[in-house]
Amino acid sequence: MREKEFKIFNDHLAMVLHKVESFSAIAAFSVRNGGQSPPPLDSLNFSTSQGDSLENVHSNFEHLAAHLNIDSSRIATCNQVHGDTVEVISSVPNSLPRADALVVAVPGIFPAIKTADCLPILLIDPVRKVSAAVHAGWRGSVLRITRKVVQLMVKWFGTEASDLIAALGPAIGPCCYEVDDTVLIPLRHDLPSSERFVTVNFSSTSDSIDSKKSHRLDIVGLNRFELISLGIPEGNIYSTGLCTSCRPDLFFSHRRDGILSGRHIAITGFRD
Numbered sequence: 651m652r653e654k655e656f657k658i659f660n661d662h663l664a665m666v667l668h669k670v671e672s673f674s675a676i677a678a679f680s681v682r683n684g685g686q687s688p689p690p691l692d693s694l695n696f697s698t699s700q701g702d703s704l705e706n707v708h709s710n711f712e713h714l715a716a717h718l719n720i721d722s723s724r725i726a727t728c729n730q731v732h733g734d735t736v737e738v739i740s741s742v743p744n745s746l747p748r749a750d751a752l753v754v755a756v757p758g759i760f761p762a763i764k765t766a767d768c769l770p771i772l773l774i775d776p777v778r779k780v781s782a783a784v785h786a787g788w789r790g791s792v793l794r795i796t797r798k799v800v801q802l803m804v805k806w807f808g809t810e811a812s813d814l815i816a817a818l819g820p821a822i823g824p825c826c827y828e829v830d831d832t833v834l835i836p837l838r839h840d841l842p843s844s845e846r847f848v849t850v851n852f853s854s855t856s857d858s859i860d861s862k863k864s865h866r867l868d869i870v871g872l873n874r875f876e877l878i879s880l881g882i883p884e885g886n887i888y889s890t891g892l893c894t895s896c897r898p899d900l901f902f903s904h905r906r907d908g909i910l911s912g913r914h915i916a917i918t919g920f921r922d
């Protein structure tokens with residue numbers, strides 16, 4: 651993991667991958683601080699789905715965009731449904747496409763994904779100036795959304811996997827992400843290689859070991875493995891290495907905070 655490549659701005663608005671700035675690209679993951687949303691969505695929240703006002707969310711977009719030195723009206727989001735639909739866009743759509751990944755080959759348009767435990771992945775092809783934002787929770791991972799995005803970039807835009815830079819944002823870590831059969835059964839069925847990213851924990855105080863067996867999933871490791879298997883060099887894959895659930899000072903967490911959890915945004919793209 652290459653956590654050192656990420657820097658938190660002085661005002662704590664986002665974690666940014668400075669490496670891509672030399673390509674006129676951005677890769678940024680917002681943190682929860684520095685916005686104007688009130689508790690429990692305090693404060694840099696990017697979704698109205700949990701009852702926040704449009705005014706607050708709009709202000710948060712403006713604030714983060716200004717710090718990234720981009721135009722907030724050029725940030726493209728989508729209606730995320732934990733699926734595997736990948737949408738290629740060349741402008742900011744008037745109505746949100748139903749998708750969990752956006753791919754852009756037009757400089758000045760910035761694809762973005764909202765999360766609150768799921769893994770946001772940003773992909774940058776500095777040679778062809780193509781970028782993608784991917785929402786990879788367990789459902790998206792089972793559906794191989796990361797693979798589909800990379801394959802689409804290769805097919806549509808001639809991306810070479812060896813050129814790609816990947817930034818993996820904050821997500822719930824294997825320290826906290828306990829999963830049951832709802833997750834394990836489809837994961838084992840559709841993605842047998844995922845087993846290495848599942849750890850089994852036994853309670854030592856239990857009379858019946860089975861009744862206290864629990865499983866935890868490393869969603870970052872799983873997707874990192876997928877990226878490497880697609881031919882992306884290990885050295886081109888960066889991760890914040892931070893667990894959303896472990897860090898209430900920095901992140902929202904749906905698992906930790908329940909339905910009234912705010913949403914972060916992960917933004918990438920190339921400047922004009």
Ligand SMILES: [Zn+2]
Pocket residue numbers: 822823824825826827893894895896
């Ligand atoms: Zn944790």
